[in-house]
Amino acid sequence: MTTRKLNSTDSHGNGEASLPCSRPDNGFSDSLTLFHSEKAVQELLQQTPIQHTDDHLIEFSEALRTVAKALKQAAEGKAFAQAEAAEWKRRFELERAQNQQLQHKGKSPGECNGDINTQQMENSTNQHMLRNEANEQSENCCTNGLCSHEILHDGETDSHAKAVQNKMMRKASFKLSWWCKGDISDQHKHDIVSFERGNITAAGRSSKQISLKWESSPQTVLVMTKPNSTSVQILCADMIRWMKEHKKLNIYVEPRVMGELLSESSYFNFVQTWKDEKEILSLHTKVDLVVTLGGDGTVLWAASMFKGPVPPIVSFSLGSLGFMTPFHSEQYRDCLDSILKGPISITLRHRMQCHVIRDAAKNEYETEEPILVLNEVTIDRGISSFLANLECYCDNSFVTRVQGDGLILSTTSGSTAYSLGAGGSMVHPQVPGILFTPICPHSLSFRPLILPEHVTIRVQVPFNSRSPAWASFDGKHRKQLAAGDALVCSMAPWPVPTACQIDSTSDFLRSIHDGLHWNLRKTQSVDGPRDL
């Protein structure tokens, strides 16, 4: 199969030079033909020194280029829509199979117990699912939760190739399910919104505790560490040795850590690392578990390595605050022992995807790559002494104009970070939403907002702004936003699953108490005036 890379640039600075030749039905081959025609015209131009013919050929060549570009855009749009439609169809089939199974058993649809019998659901799925290869994978999936095939979906369409690849990589599979303490109440039984028979049942609660159960043993662990810390370096070497000798695990580390380990001893030759960005992009297909040694910054760093699906992260606290690092490094053997066995309670921390749209390129198909944030994106005035001036839209409705130091768009995980410092509420990390928190607004009435997770927020630097604004992502990668530029932000499809020490809520409450000393006050004594 001849496949060329999309979006590379030809000698004219166009993006049509490399196109897949293997899919004649998606329109790419048309644009390729046009591109070849255009190339032939260019060659003819060089060979034919007649001036007016040249002019016509140049015009013709430009027209061809425009048509090829339009065809490419249409084809890519179509491919995206088809993929989306296929995904919705798959979900619909799965849901219908579940409902039919429940009706057989005399239950109403959506009445799905958290402790559902997986075998029964598999049988039902066998009866009702389309018998194609993609759905064979779904037959083995749990139906009351999410399985690793779904949550670690890497966007590939060829499920067979994916299965073969996964097998070769020996990636551990796991099952995620809603978990309710001692589940005997009906409180958490409704997983979907159902309008059938005129009854509206409650939506699945994303704040429910999620439990991860390994279906095959994890085999590969990526260890990520805070730099420039001797205690972290010592712990890292000790932990890797233990994981190799006692758990027979394959270990990946960053190239910097690889250097540190090898300078200590050639014993660590078995440890693996990567050489370039391309290898980082496929890390999620090899790694079963990520271990971080450091503070919250190291968790942010680890999450930022994964531009798509993220393996479960286990964070050992070696920083000062540790909101997202619930495990104690002194007990790492016991912790890892129980995590590798499972089941684990996890917090699914939602991330936001941010696109910077340049005014100069707003009509172009290609924009800059999206940036994923676990905490927040901040748009501020940078070093300018003028007020930041930012126009904000939510799903194209005007929200407000920020005049002050700036604006923080935060996830609920980030609600205890910068947003908190700017006066935003603390929100449990499993509550779905986007916090809209101004930084030092020059207004008496600008209270912070929390918007639903499904919205798209656009922050635009108006043309009458006195200075550019600056965007930063989890406190890093500052980018200037000139007048007319915009930042577009929405929830990303790839959350960061972090292992809990106890469960999502207990861990959150522990961190606001221990980390921030939230509402710490000496208790008032009983001796004194009373109303009774």
Ligand SMILES: NC(=O)c1ccc[n+]([C@@H]2O[C@H](COP(=O)([O-])OP(=O)(O)OC[C@H]3O[C@@H](n4cnc5c(N)ncnc54)[C@H](O)[C@@H]3O)[C@@H](O)[C@H]2O)c1
């Ligand atoms: N005024 C502020 O409060 C302020 C200013 C700048 C950056 N920050 C935060 O720092 C983050 C970057 O962290 P870093 O470690 O790379 O930088 P850093 O080394 O400057 O540390 C920032 C502090 O924020 C804490 N932190 C990070 N994420 C947190 C979270 N989700 N909940 C509670 N505390 C959290 C860290 O533990 C650390 O103590 C940014 O995402 C931003 O939220 C806060």
Ligand SMILES: Nc1ncnc2c1ncn2[C@@H]1O[C@H](COP(=O)(O)OP(=O)(O)OP(=O)(O)O)[C@@H](O)[C@H]1O
């Ligand atoms: N593997 C890494 N590679 C490069 N930089 C990293 C890595 N891990 C962490 N960092 C950066 O190092 C800085 C400090 O990390 P971290 O927050 O984990 O430690 P800390 O400052 O000691 O903890 P705390 O903030 O809780 O006091 C952060 O800015 C983070 O982005």
